Amino acid sequence: MEGPGLGAAVRHEWTLDDDAVFLNHGSFGATPRVVLDRQAEWRAQMERQPVLFMNEIVPQALRESAGILGGFVGAEGTDLVFTANATAAVNAVLSSLPLRPGDQVVTTAQAYPAVRNALRHYCRSAGTDLTVIPLPLPVANEAAVTAAVEAALTSKTRLAVFDHVTSHSAIILPVAALAALCRDRGVPVLIDGAHAPGMLDLDIAGLGVDWYAGNCHKWLCAPKGAGFLWARGDRQDILHPTVISNQYGHGFTAEFDWTGTADPTPALSVPAAIDFHETLGGAGLRARNASLADKAARSLVDRLGTEAAAPAAMRGAMAAVRLPPSAGQGWETAAALHDRLWHEHRIEVPVLAIDDALWVRISAQAYNAFPDYVRLGDALERMGVGSLP
The missing domain is CATH 3.40.640.10 (Type I PLP-dependent aspartate aminotransferase-like (Major domain))
Structure with missing residues (x-):
């Protein structure tokens, strides 16, 4: 369970859209109001x-x-x-x-x-x-x-x-x-x-x-x-x-x-x-973000029936999870899935074409909480990106 000091409790420190699930801190970050x-x-x-x-x-x-x-x-x-x-x-x-x-x-x-x-x-x-x-x-x-x-x-x-x-x-x-x-x-x-x-x-x-x-x-x-x-x-x-x-x-x-x-x-x-960063916990925040990303990655792996790009010991506050073969291949398909997740479900998360598969890369920052990743898994299922046949 999320502690009382992070997740939704600190989201107001950023200017992120209230109605969106932002799971892509890794691309460009997001700068808090005080900074x-x-x-x-x-x-x-x-x-x-x-x-x-x-x-x-x-x-x-x-x-x-x-x-x-x-x-x-x-x-x-x-x-x-x-x-x-x-x-x-x-x-x-x-x-x-x-x-x-x-x-x-x-x-x-x-x-x-x-x-x-x-x-x-x-x-x-x-x-x-x-x-x-x-x-x-x-x-x-x-x-x-x-x-x-x-x-x-x-x-x-x-x-x-x-x-x-x-x-x-x-x-x-x-x-x-x-x-x-x-x-x-x-x-x-x-x-x-x-x-x-x-x-x-x-x-x-x-x-x-x-x-x-x-x-x-x-x-x-x-x-x-x-x-x-x-x-x-x-x-x-x-x-x-x-x-x-x-x-x-x-x-x-x-x-x-x-x-x-x-x-x-x-x-x-x-x-x-x-x-x-130190006000939010410093080293404790970094450990918490890595733990949240790991929990989210394991949940998505279970729901999709696939795998993460690396073991937990080689992951931090981001994780790449492979989508099943039914999701398709190539950057054009990846871009279309990304756009659907945003425009239909208000979820911002990268979908990437690596080798012969598509991967979703999740980020975990202080303003994120586990229900964000449940919502991502729900959206993928509604879009027909299910488990391996």
Whole structure:
């Protein structure tokens, strides 16, 4: 049973539609009122005296915000810079690396499509081989992932790129173990941690990776436009933002802190998002969300007669559940099912085409409760998406 402090009791903290069931926090997050209010205060201050704000207030305020975020994710603020989103952070790393013809870059088939596209672009430009490691669903355990990665590494591997939490299949990859495996072979590691901050307990500096890209607008509920890039101290000198501006050559934080005129208020509002997250329970909230997602996934698996994309130990506040073969295949069918769930049942949830099956990916945030997922199961049954024949 849902405790008295979460679920419906806190839904008013967000501006979400009252008549909708929102099971897709994972895509773009949802920013609570108190954080939006803080962002509005920053914007009002900016517009009262834009020159003073940009030239004198923002440089210090960004560094203070980075320090607070660093404390939350297990990193030094001086090793962390803000970006528009995790994809921008990934692109900054890829555009800075001296990839050459004959080199190899590895990632997995579960990588976020935007990151795969960035890898394709930079590898094609450099004449570098991109190896995409198959990870068929369902994934059995962490050992299956590490074994697949180990088999793909060669003497020519110059970079490995892994998700911390895969976007479509919602699988927590064993990034510390993967980093150790790569480090033993002299392979630098870039982690796409778009879904991790606010979902997982983080110690980025302790993972053994070289670069870590993250988002604050998803599970940390900061405003859209608050991504970040962490770089190990000895991996910072080679990095440059994809937009080169006035601070070129002045160091890692200086270059990324100023890439031209932009709205800095999403990054400046991150401390307010962290405060809100902690008010709702912090580590307790993260554990509660994972437990709710697990309970919901098990219920849907039972009702549909299918399976989840990974065992519970490899899932957090999201879970992907396979739909039966009767649901069909392909992205066109997935889009049609999504639209029906929204327009006919007022349920917002992703329906994804992965390999030869359709999957529904559920999210569990503080404002969700178990009846939300019962309503999803009821809707799927009414739509004729039943159990296996």
